[in-house]
Amino acid sequence: MNVRPTLDDVRRAPKVLLHDHLDGGVRPATVVDLARESGYGDLPTTDADGLRAWFEDSSNSGSLERYLETFGHTVGVMQSAEALTRVAYECGEDLAKDGIVYAEVRYAPEQHLRAGLTLEQVVEAVLDGFARARRDFGIRVGTLVTAMRHQARSMEIAELAVRYRDAGVVGFDIAGAEAGYPPTRHLDAFEYLQRENAHFTIHAGEGFGLPSIWQAIQWCGADRLGHGVRIIDDIDVTGGEARLGRLADYVRDKRIPLEMCPTSNIQTGAAKSIAEHPIGLLRRLSFRVTVNTDNRLMSGTTLSEEFAKLSDAFGYGWDDLQWFTVNAMKSAFAPFNERLELINGVIKPGFAQLKWSGGRPLA
Template identity: 85%
Template structure:
């Protein structure tokens, strides 16, 4: 347990407290957070007959058990079912709308949700139709629930469509697409294979993040930053391999030192990282050390369905293990808002107008329960 910090607010937030806190989510996959009941409905409507079960509760358990595999490759396999039912405009719009509702109900005020448009073309949709359907769902969600959601268009590492998706992200960046991402199996598919797409995005002053340091080690992080110019790192867990702890002394290697000095955000997803084997447990997750060393760490869900989690539950696990308090919760949240792919003034408005006042009110309520 850590020593008390001067002025530390001592009351540990409960899960209900965390749900009420204004939070920010940067790493969440649209096809990894579909409601099980929606998967069943969409499968029935579309004629998709490959689900392991049509009972929503049993299906929820199946997704979590299948994803809890110990490797990134096996973790990704259940996505064939959620992706399989998201092949129409109506399905994509519904999933995006429900995603916005679920995130808003968890107290999230701003989120960036990513998906791979190329995975939703099997029924004849165009890339543009996919993007517009998702944007429509999130726009309706914003009108009804007040949550703002920016989308990230993801290209798959093992496909040759990254330039096409990058251009799509630039085309729709004034309509709600805030950036680009590349994901999929890391081993054997380094980000430099898509260097032309990243060079194009930089020329267009567009934002992008790269999945790196999850299923592969330091070389993927180094390439994502130094060759490709990533604004953020998706996961980045293996940066811990460049940090040596010897008793009370901690030494950072050149890459880790660079990541910290440049304030490169790490989109960490604790439960998912344990499921894929990137971390052995929540207690042993590198987020604890990286937080203490002052890295730009953010907390995320990755895939709410597969990891059977919410952002509030991710925070609750970290609070339980690392004895985090309100100040830590706010620190992670401000980190995420600072790192969002929104214009500076809009980020500042959310930090100073929503996040900090929201946390201040929650702290005051806990300190004065009878007021």
């Protein structure tokens, strides 16, 4: 019997998170503290609750300018090694409290150099915070170093990913505005990573359409797609029967993971509502879909809340949530043995227990 879980039950489930931005999940109280310590004076308010509301209101405003402004404040207070270590540690703690057993958290080292840190010092500070979180909370966190697609440091950041891949950096990413900044602009970095047998994902198919997805896969060789929502544009559902175009068919056949972030996708206009989010159709068609948070502070969300929203919108029960979770763990950049250990030793037993001890029968 597939049962529909409550939010409290979902929080107890062993979950996996692949798409979460470090600067998009800072605690409001920490932003206030770090601003005071660093002399950063541009916050709209120094009241933590008021600041939380401001972040969420700005992100829901429909104004791209206001949405981007939110990151200016979080990045602005993350310019010292101590700040980066604290934010990473608290991120690990918050994710662990939400029942996440494995996470991949991404950030752009090049955005944290204003106070004189080197790229290496940025990476090491973040790794230190997550190492402490694993020691104290048991959560396993791998990091992705991200290059900004409108800048020209992608090769430098790719080399950083390779240099630190045995220390906790599990992959590479590019992020930022898609329109005008195609993945192929950074082709040299992706070709370098392939030669080095390194993992990478690419933000594609969120703010731009199928050409961005096609380039990310066929030109750049992406292992995963960050968001990938617009793959729906290559699926014709006229008459009630889904017919896949060649790109969508390829993505499904190759089991290319889609890092979908429902609430964030609504805020950025990639989807109209949770009920209308392409994830429903893509799950029915058995794409390799994963569920993620993107920016927990800006979206006012957790992974448990994302799952609960999907359960309410699509009637998902424990079997569905386990399917999403196993998809994510299969798609992680962790070593194969570690993925297998978590799937068979933690995720499946955890869901098996919850299926029969929690939730309520589906109507």
